[in-house]
Amino acid sequence: MRELLLELILCSHGHRRGTTHVRRSQTPCEMSDSEDDDIPQLSSHTLAALQEFYAEQKQTINPGGDDKYNVGVIEENWQLSQFWYSQDTALRLAQEAINAVGEGGRIACVSAPSVYQKLRELRREDISVYIFEYDRRFAIYGDEFIFYDYNNPLDLPEGVAPHSFDIVVADPPYLSEECLRKTSETIQFLTQGKILLCTGAIMEEQAAQLLGVKVCKFIPEHSRNLANEFRCYTNYDSGLDCET
Numbered sequence: 635m636r637e638l639l640l641e642l643i644l645c646s647h648g649h650r651r652g653t654t655h656v657r658r659s660q661t662p663c664e665m666s667d668s669e670d671d672d673i674p675q676l677s678s679h680t681l682a683a684l685q686e687f688y689a690e691q692k693q694t695i696n697p698g699g700d701d702k703y704n705v706g707v708i709e710e711n712w713q714l715s716q717f718w719y720s721q722d723t724a725l726r727l728a729q730e731a732i733n734a735v736g737e738g739g740r741i742a743c744v745s746a747p748s749v750y751q752k753l754r755e756l757r758r759e760d761i762s763v764y765i766f767e768y769d770r771r772f773a774i775y776g777d778e779f780i781f782y783d784y785n786n787p788l789d790l791p792e793g794v795a796p797h798s799f800d801i802v803v804a805d806p807p808y809l810s811e812e813c814l815r816k817t818s819e820t821i822q823f824l825t826q827g828k829i830l831l832c833t834g835a836i837m838e839e840q841a842a843q844l845l846g847v848k849v850c851k852f853i854p855e856h857s858r859n860l861a862n863e864f865r866c867y868t869n870y871d872s873g874l875d876c877e878t
C-alpha cells in the first residue's frame with residue numbers, strides 16, 4: 635500500500651507513458667482507454683492494487699444477511715496463518731462432522747472457521763456448533779463464537795464444560811510440535827471422543843502420538859494453492875477414508 639500511495643503522489647505531480655488512464659469522475663475500477671494529457675495516469679499494477687484496496691474497504695458483512703456464512707466472507711489474514719478451505723473441502727468436512735455426531739449432536743470447530751460456516755450454511759438447526767477462534771472478526775457469529783488462543787489451551791469460558799462435544803474439528807495455525815501439542819490439550823478437553831484434525835502431512839507422527847489419529851485418504855484442498863501438503867486425520871473410522 636505504501637508503494638501505491640507513493641505512485642499516487644507521483645502521479646498527481648506529473649504524467650507517465652504507457653499507463654492506463656483514469657477519468658477524474660471515475661473510481662479506479664472504472665478504467666478508460668481514452669487519451670487525455672491533463673489526466674493523471676496510473677500503472678495497471680497500481681490500478682489493480684487500488685481496486686483490491688477499494689474492494690476490501692467495501693467489504694461489509696450484514697449480520698442478519700444470508701451470506702454471512704459464506705466461506706471466504708471474511709478475508710484471509712496471512713498474519714494469522716489463515717488459509718481457507720475450498721468450498722468442496724469445507725462441505726466434505728462439514729458433512730463428515732454431521733455424520734459423525736448424528737442428530738442433535740455437538741460440534742466444536744477449533745481454528746477451523748470454514749467448517750463452522752459451512753455447517754451453518756447447511757442450516758442444520760438441530761446440531762449445535764461452536765467456533766473457537768483467535769480472530770475476533772468471527773464474533774459476528776454471536777454466542778457461537780468463543781475466543782480461543784492456542785497458547786492458553788484451557789483458558790476457555792466457564793460455560794464450556796469438559797468433554798461436552800461429540801466431535802472436535804481442528805486445524806491448528808502452525809505446523810510446529812508446540813502448536814499441535816497445545817491445540818491437542820484443547821481438543822482433548824473438549825471432545826467426548828471423536829477427533830477430526832487437519833494439518834500438514836509432516837505432522838503425521840506427532841498427531842498420532844498426541845491424539846491417536848490416523849491419516850485419511852481424502853486430501854483437503856484450499857482456495858489458494860499452498861506449498862505445504864495437508865492431510866486429514868481421525869481417531870475413528872470416517873467417511874474421509876473413501877476418496878470421493
Ligand SMILES: C[S@@+](CC[C@H](N)C(=O)[O-])C[C@H]1O[C@@H](n2cnc3c(N)ncnc32)[C@H](O)[C@@H]1O
Binds near residue numbers: 714806
Ligand atoms: C491454518 S488456518 C485453518 C483454517 C481452515 N483451513 C479453514 O478454512 O477453516 C489456522 C486458523 O487458526 C487461527 N489462529 C491464528 N492464530 C491463532 C491462535 N493464536 N490461537 C488459535 N487460533 C489461531 C486462524 O485465525 C485460522 O482460522
